[in-house]
Amino acid sequence: MNKGVASTARGIAAAVLAxxxxxxxGTALHRQTMVISGVDLSWGVCAALLMLxxxxxxxxxxxxxxxPTAAAGVVAYATVGALSSGGPDKQLLxxxxVGNVWVFGIAVVTLIMLLVASRLRKRWRTAAG
Structure with a gap:
């Protein structure tokens, strides 16, 4: 097997598990709130997206x-979609x-991280020589 192919396969496998x-x-975390001066602040969805x-x-x-960044975004989005598609009594989302920010935030965060990772990758390549 080609070294590049093995590295990509290893990256995708790690991305799927992650x-x-x-x-x-994130689904367990996204509903967490904190009450400050009588106002509910949803900090869990921010923490879940930051974790992603x-x-x-x-x-x-x-x-x-x-x-692997793209694969992680696709798998996370599909998994959250599966968790949210249960019957009326079985939905986790x-x-x-808050639920919509978590679901659609996954796509937005993935696009942003793809841009960041591609720019950083270019910098790493020029720094390496």
Missing amino acids: ALFVAVA ASVQLWLAAWSGSVI LGDA
């Missing part, structure tokens, strides 16, 4: 490619503002 973790942990972004950036740095 994305499954982020999707499940950091995992995607780590995957890009570890693998030296943007492919509600169709409210």
Whole structure:
């Protein structure tokens, strides 16, 4: 097997496992709120999206490619979609503002991390020689 192909396959395998973790942990985390002066602040959705972004950036740095970053975004989005498509009594994600920010935020964060990772990859290549 070609060294580049093996490296890409290893990166995608790591991305799938990381994305499954982020999707499940983020779904559990996205509903967390804090009451300050009688106002509910939804900090969990921000933390869940930040966790996704950091995992995607780590995957890009570890693998030296943007492919695992994209794979992580696709797998996380699909997993969260599957978690939200249960029956009326089995849904883990509600169709409210916080749930929508979590679901659609995955796509937005993935696009941003793809741009960041591709720019950083260019810098890493020029710095390496």
